[in-house]
Amino acid sequence: MSKITKWGILGCGKIANKFAEGLEVLPVAILEAVASKTEGKAENFGKIFGVKNTYNNYEELVNNPAVDVIYVATTHNFHYKNALLCLNHGKPVLCEKPITLNAKQAEQLINTARNNNLFLMEAMWTRFIPCIVKLNEFLDEGLLGEIQHVTANFGIKKELDPKVRSFNPDLGGGALLDLGIYPISFARMIYKQPPSKIKSSAYIGKTNVDEKSCYLFEYENGQTAMLSSSHRLIMPHDASIFGTKGYLEIPHFYHPTKMILKLEGRPKKTIKIPFKSTGYNYEAMEVMQCLNTGKLESKIMPLDETLEIMKTMDILRSQWHLKYPGE
């Protein structure tokens, strides 16, 4: 793959920095242009990463003919609007997760991409991390036998502040969309199907968003997943997969560097699989490979699956009577 891909980044926050750092280790990638609506932010970002085109608006970015693909790195309350702008200007899009606030928006984005023959992918970077690629190989080979149960938790403690996006319903706040997307997408990846029954519990805090939530998913054949996310609790970000032959523990499952394997009758074994740079480089590689081979979506993070995951999150929020303004 020698073709150079010229990237644009829309939004210059924390995750955009990590992504740009990831691009630096990819010889086939050039960061062509960046845009932020915050005055001076794109310019500063450009200085750090040596980007020649820096814009204080998104229109110039999507109208730059040199840009091959745009990474939408804004917060999820803006994804729909921002990704739509890119698609409507003929740009392929890698969109931060969750792809939108709800399934309706996701469906509209997906339809727009498909109608315009444009690539679109949700930036679920976890799936492209080498350790997770290996995990999927293990499972496909039947290492754990038939998978029966999955657990995954994601908790980061933030100080409760109604002005902060995480706690602000007007900005799509709540732990489900911010963090719950990881365990939910992880379980979806393992079982290769959406849950057939969803049971849940959420603690809706003073600012009217989910500060903590737990989900019990049931699948066909009695398979289960117990998942949780919280903005108010420190939790180890660990996942476990239990099969008929043993189990795998995956510390920091959203960007793991090792797995602990326990097979029946054998001692525990640690399998180390480090990743390079920030880890965002692997999803970028997938995007470039798809673009270079004319694929409009990724087989590893397909759009129908992205839509299904959004539907699952819609169901969870409906169980908690949690709606965002305008829904």
Added chain:
Amino acid sequence: MSKITKWGILGCGKIANKFAEGLEVLPVAILEAVASKTEGKAENFGKIFGVKNTYNNYEELVNNPAVDVIYVATTHNFHYKNALLCLNHGKPVLCEKPITLNAKQAEQLINTARNNNLFLMEAMWTRFIPCIVKLNEFLDEGLLGEIQHVTANFGIKKELDPKVRSFNPDLGGGALLDLGIYPISFARMIYKQPPSKIKSSAYIGKTNVDEKSCYLFEYENGQTAMLSSSHRLIMPHDASIFGTKGYLEIPHFYHPTKMILKLEGRPKKTIKIPFKSTGYNYEAMEVMQCLNTGKLESKIMPLDETLEIMKTMDILRSQWHLKYPGE
């Protein structure tokens, strides 16, 4: 506490052996008599542990005036009948867990004990293990702040065999009563209240018992617990407690020797608290202390709590339409 307590053990299976081994390290305990209906089993047991009175029936045991208290060590399908026999012959009882098959039986046992002014306790040995005693001290001191979430899993893989008690509904089979009692009793201990909402999923296997089940408990104030048990999956027997100030991980939570503490802004810290002998000695000590001070139940494993836990398990089974013969 210098008074000698003379113990009887009803049932001479695996757990009776562990308990007898535990008694050996207690100078104030004498194993006075043991009984098993299996010909020769009590005699063999007596040889191993130096017990002078060995019976091939339970009647001689409960009629032996030298016996101060009886440990009912049969499987739970026999607990109600066996414990009732002891109580009706004026013997205080330490009864293996779960105390009975259901809340109705538990209530009858408890009423019998109370009406006869006899001591009765469910043998939830976990609560008396030094590491768990320390855990409760930590929580009472507010080490973790307000507890918000608890997880606990208990899985042991057994080969599916309809003749084996674990898979036989006629013998009270299923993972809930065998193993689920541990995570459920653990969560009850932590929250000091029963769940206000119970959501669950169970895989009922070919032999019509729960081979795997998951429970999502909700408590007042949005507290939660995610618990599971399985007879068909190898699982680490770990529990975690998440509070507003940090979390504690407890490997082998049903008889732990260490806790891993993670407080906000501090590195993880392992706290080692070993236990002596088989660990069953601690619950035996509690029983003897209660008997010597005229207490008819333990404050650490009170009868109302035992009954509540049985009610919780009844609710779970009713959600799965799992009834035992005669219920």
